[in-house]
Amino acid sequence: MSVFQHDYRPYDGPTTALWKRPLVLARYGLAEAWGSKITVGLAVLGLLPCVVDLVLMYLADNPVAKMLVVGGSKVLEINEKFFFGVLETQCWFALVLAAWIAPRLVSFDLGDNALPILLSHPLSRFGYVLGKFIALVVSLSYVTWIPVLILFLYQCYASPVPWAAGHLGLAVGMFLGAVVWIVMLSLIGLAVSSWVKWRVIATGAMFAVIFVPAGVGGIANAILRTKWGFLLNVPVVMSELWQRLLGAPDIFNGRLELPNMAIAGVLIAASLACVAVLNARIRAREVVRG
């Protein structure tokens, strides 16, 4: 083929490795996600708390400024509790961003029945999900572990006393806590989006998937007088996980005491359920039925 001759010519140039094909999906997925002004707006909004946190850290690390603003009070103390708050805030912003982005990544493909054509290329179902998953994880990283670790680095730099060496575990905990959350959000987002064809409904469904089981868990706790209903409460489970990973003070004052295995079990079960849903939905739509 050539544009000026309008005839066909075979392609005899180089081709990329098979393992790189999901990255093509990820790249186009990122472009699709970030091509929306709403995505950019949400991402900017998601960074505003970090700006506030940065100002607080500056005040805390600058003795003169601290004295002028809060006097001798210990309100401004940069420790595990402070970073727990930062991480929690950013992770809930990530939920909002995921609820907006995930349906954009999948529903266009499903709405126009693009899967048969996409998967007729050298790309497996796993590769397809992996590509979309990478796009979502990268997008959510932008408002979770990346700004949080930048704040951590700033604190290491700005602290008037040696601080970094004693708090490296905090950085690892924040990174792990954020990654667990964005992996969960990505899987839930893709599974919900593959199930619900309409984007707006998919966005709402994502919040429902997070918060409706929490309500059910609360009812189970009240009726059965147990604490195990909290395992259905994703916000509580994640707060507990982050608090343990960061070594922050227990915000539930020992009322929960969910075993680590139970928390891990819930997260793994939820992830497997999402993978099963994705597999079933994509398998059902990968060929033209008729």
Next chain:
Amino acid sequence: MGVIALDRLEVRLGGRTVLNGLTGELRGHAVGLLGPNGAGKSTLINTLLGFHEPSGGNAKVLGLDARTDRMRIRQSVGYMPENDSFIGNMSGVRFVRYMAELSGLPPAAALERAHEALFYVGLGEVRYRKISTYSLGMKQLIKLAQALAHGPKLLILDEPTNGLDPTARQRMVQLIKEIRKEGSMHMLISSHLLRDIDETCDEVLILNKGRIAAISNIEEERRSHRNFIEMEMTGNTEAFAEKMQAKGCECARFAGGRVKVVMPDALGQRDLYVIAAETGAEIRRIQTRRDSLEDIFLRAMEYEGGRIDHVSLPA
């Protein structure tokens, strides 16, 4: 080596045997896949692409096993599905580039080929428009463009003229003929329309109820059958018929001066006029009727004892 080789291929879906013991080798440059609804055409295509696992036997595409080499097969194949299948909010060029990159072309080459493919199929002027704004004919053409962009060795077209108006259909058939003439890739074309297959293919695989009803080389089939000629004549048709029979023709006369002749290869149409002049007969109308794909198809269906459903021959 054939383009597609089937060896006792069996595919079961939902507990039902959809393809039952298909065996055969397709060597043609453009192979037509014919059959009534539910014959298993789409299932065969999906099996060749690796979407369905054979429950028995095997299928080879370009020498690659459909069961174990599905990624390599998909790398070498361009597929145009029957139904609407695209990403509506993408521009034409972006969509074709995306598909080319998924087939392994580096981004710059994919962009170049996308532009070329779109011009080639006739969508050059609308390549920056969103696909959702395209007409049905344009949507068919963009599916063809994405199937061509990465330069496949085998092009699988599933009902390429589905839903097209006569002009768009003619354009699509013309494109397929050009691709066939260019000669660098093989084609497997599934269609309900015998005329489409007749115009574009040199070999045909006819399926009926999940079995192969016939594999036929259309050109050879035509050559192997003698020419039938129908005429309307006046004058001394009896003498004409006698002389034709003496020349080795089969000749039958009917009421109203109608004469049917089966010509041997040695005689041409000019001889008819010469003999008519010699015997005092006049030829008023002459119609040459070749053995068409329709005959091949109908014979295959009769042989299979199947009923023909939804097979249409456009006027």
